[in-house]
Amino acid sequence: MHSLNVELGDRSYPIVIGSQLLGDPQYLLPYIRGRQVCVVTNETVAPLYLERLLEGLSDFDKVDTIELPDGETFKTLDTLNRIFDLLLERRHNRTTTLIALGGGVIGDMTGFAAACYQRGVDFVQVPTTLLAQVDSSVGGKTGVNHPLGKNMIGAFYQPRMVLADMDTLSTLPKRELAAGIAEVIKYGLICDAPFFEWLEGNMPRLLACEPEALAYAVDRCCRDKAAVVAEDERESGRRAILNFGHTFGHAIEAVQGYGSWLHGEAVAAGMVMAAELSSLRGDIDAGLVGRIRALLAAAELPLAAPEGMAVQQFLDAMAVDKKVLDGRLRLVLLRALGTAQIVDDTPRELLVEALRNCGAV
């Protein structure tokens, strides 16, 4: 079992990573302060893991469950309101704890619901996808999508603890496992070159769902991310490097419609675009771009824009991205393997060329 502490002053919290954690109440119970809990999950995860989780919660005065429809398309204010409806109908008060059992969508919505319900109640994350385990566990980003942009409505809000059980990955569709691996690779690229090299040697173990390899990777990503977030909790500076590949990826998701590409798939293609652009700028050499492509390909992730997506569609979609400050496009690029930089002076021509090199038309 791995465990680490995310250091954020009085909002610090632990992440516990391992096997056979879900049914064991000793991990969760110390972090639930009141006598009421509400598990927020979805219709896919509930049949697999809800019962096991609830076994450990039988001693509370009030244990409610809400099953939301599965998928990014339901990450909306309307779905959020269903959580509020239940909490109010069942008279949950300020001492309640929300428990997010599911992937990133469930985690983001549950965290945002916790941030807003009665102006803030406790919540705990039990991420059941690799993407959520490495990406949503650390950083406190919560929120929902808007038809005009992803994650445009939300809050920075920290969980009381995160419980990441590798056993839940055994039921994850292969495509979703790969999407999570995209984010895992991201940490190697932006801040952890030795980990990137470990991944080049261990990709088959991850794809085979070996619990020890997965737990090592999740632990390493959480530590890498925690180090970045601890420096910059509210994303005013360095934290932006975590968005490596995301500005391109969000454009793909926005144009394709949320849910047709998985988030991690869009990020994978976006990382190739960011690497291409870094290379065109002369910051990294073409050999490194090749290694990045090869590692993503080993995980069967997409390396190019969706069929038929136009350069202009990228440019339009990127103009509403949160990373646009006072009209200048800020991009996270690579300066070397394991070193990211934030750049706001990329010539439009280079950006267009990088997009074309990655299949945009």
Added chain:
Amino acid sequence: MHSLNVELGDRSYPIVIGSQLLGDPQYLLPYIRGRQVCVVTNETVAPLYLERLLEGLSDFDKVDTIELPDGETFKTLDTLNRIFDLLLERRHNRTTTLIALGGGVIGDMTGFAAACYQRGVDFVQVPTTLLAQVDSSVGGKTGVNHPLGKNMIGAFYQPRMVLADMDTLSTLPKRELAAGIAEVIKYGLICDAPFFEWLEGNMPRLLACEPEALAYAVDRCCRDKAAVVAEDERESGRRAILNFGHTFGHAIEAVQGYGSWLHGEAVAAGMVMAAELSSLRGDIDAGLVGRIRALLAAAELPLAAPEGMAVQQFLDAMAVDKKVLDGRLRLVLLRALGTAQIVDDTPRELLVEALRNCGAV
């Protein structure tokens, strides 16, 4: 001109109180950090004050305005979403500043929109009602209502500055002025006995809208409230005394439907109920209850429950109030003039008797 600073560490901000402030950009401009602003107002306030405010904002790159329908019934997630729609359609980014021009409903919704838009942008309050000037200017409470409870969805989020122009009160309906005075009286009762006595001698000046008297009262209330909030920003303890009269008042509003009684009117009747209960407990004498009734009556505020509202309706509505912790009803009562206390052991019979003494059937 009065001004004070609300001390909250790196979230500290000034409140400027006086006359002829609205059209003078020197007060607002230093607190707007980016090149984009969006004024959120309503259809009642816009024709009166919007143009004057916009004159001072002409130098920004992007100046948008959204006029919402007027009234507590529109303080909903749906209306909030209209603000997000506009901000995204007009491509406001993370450096934008929202400006709330209006009463408490506009301030609460604009503040919550600012808290959530792209996980947090700046906002400034320009409160145009007495209630908003004394109550919403300090404390950072933002949010919207839910059909099952008032202010159940929201955030603690601080403005960059508050500009309270007494001139805007000249167009306020008398009934709304009185509703604001209810909150003003509250500060005397819970923490400022000399101010209560000042109010006993100066009520006619307030009702006549004398700017100097109003500015003095607003300044004093903001200072009183700031002192309480500084001790307890997130309402874990002492801050709850600010809810004096509100648990009863919220029950009135919930049962009557938001908007039929003004918030301050419901709070006025609620303060009489709380004072009656304090007297029944033996904490204050009947003479003080009489003075409270007399001062509220001088402001033509209601002193009793709405016609026909039942004791049981109060009890049911109060059970979902945020002040209920783990099933115990916590009430803010008086221990003396200028001294509030939080009580969670009130016998149900005394509560019922106090409600009956105030007209509940």
